[in-house]
Amino acid sequence: MDRVDRWARSARSCLVRSSVRRSMPWGLLGLMLGGSLVKDWAPLPESYLSNKRNLLNVYFVKFAWAWTLWLLLPFIGITNHYVTQNALAVLRRLTALLVGTVVWYACTGVFLHIEDFTGSCYKSASLDVLHRQHPSKLQCLQAGGFWHGFDISGHSFLLSYCALMIVEEMAVMHHLDTSRNPRLHRVVNYLFLALSCLTVIWLFMFLTTAIYFHDFSQKLFGTLVGLLAWYGTYRVWYLSPFSPGLPPNIASWSSPKPKRSL
Template identity: 75%
Template sequence: MRRWLPWGLLGLMLGGSLLKALALLPDSYMSSKRNLLNIYFVKLAWAWTFWLLLPFIAITNYCLSRNVLEMLRRISTLLVGTMVWYVCTSLFLHIEDFTGSCYKSPALDVLFQEHLSKWQCRQGGGFWHGFDISGHSFLLTYCALMIVEEMAVLHVLNTERSPRLHAVVNALFVALSFLTLIWVWMFFCTALYFHDFSQKLFGTLVGLSAWYGTYRFWYLKSFSPGLPPQNASLSSKKPNCSR
């Protein structure tokens, strides 16, 4: 899944955008921004990802390393992710503000030249139109790929001798898997119903770049949070977390 998911997301974005351009699909419940998945999950996407990955990374990495400092080092990936989320979303807002203009109606025919920012425009009852990079395309891409990368640790983890720990890790795995399905589905719905193609493409590429720059480049370095353990080099069998 880790190998094909980046290409799969890019394919979903291109396919969904093509269907939107051809207007082949009628409006539906998912085309409304008020749908429950958008309100209660997507708008809180980083919070859901953060608070489910936090115990998962802490438990699995401590179980394998028995080292608190190593566990904290790996948890710092969530701080990196928080910085990526904050910087990118702030940059998107600045780009929309810098490239936009204020209009008196959604028809974008008459300018409100006295309003020079999106905030001033909306306060004045106008309609701001700029290059609105899809924050959903960016964040859902990054969150889905980050979760899949972190769950790779299960290939070298054995919790069967500790029933309580086994139950906790399995519950977190199920929750993270379900969350990933929601992120991928809502990513596809974004491609189908919202934003222009260039806005979705840019957002998706930023998400892919953030994932690649961390998990495929920086985390390979010694001065980084590092990758989750993905091989059983410490022993001939999967380490058993029974204590």
């Protein structure tokens, strides 16, 4: 248990600081730009990570939103209830996951429509023979063709958005002290460490996407959409009273309320 506590304290010092939340959007842009420069100017040789069938891509990235949702749901519920002792406040905060699900579903749907609208069907990946009789991607693929359109990087969007969302929600750990409840302390530590590991995986696979896949413009648009989705929710909408709100601050919930004057 002492080892888990040490790991949790180390992860807190790295991921829970406000400076990390402020700098991560710029860090993501830096990873995308740096990886894209490597891909375009000094491409790395083919490797296990350049294969789309690698384990991290198949079992984690393909289900990135499911992993994020599955871990954030109990984490937000437990930590927010411990701080607020208010079931309605917890339910309100959990709607942030519903908002995230809508954002994920809507953006990926728009990406697919853009690829379908801007693309054409070719006989092969060499783009030499055009199949005009197949005007949609579905028809093209069913006919054994190759569809070429503006394929905005869904991985760049989703991995950046998930990483930013997790870091925002882990901010509740900054002042959270569950040491008086050993069982709760253990559960929160394990959930926090799992989310920390997931964040590292998302950042690593985000960089891998930048180095090996997609054109620069496709990755740029995907990353910008992820950053805008985060900014529009956690930096704009969630500051208003009619929203899921931000993770609770213990000081604001524990401080005594001012007495009304008679």
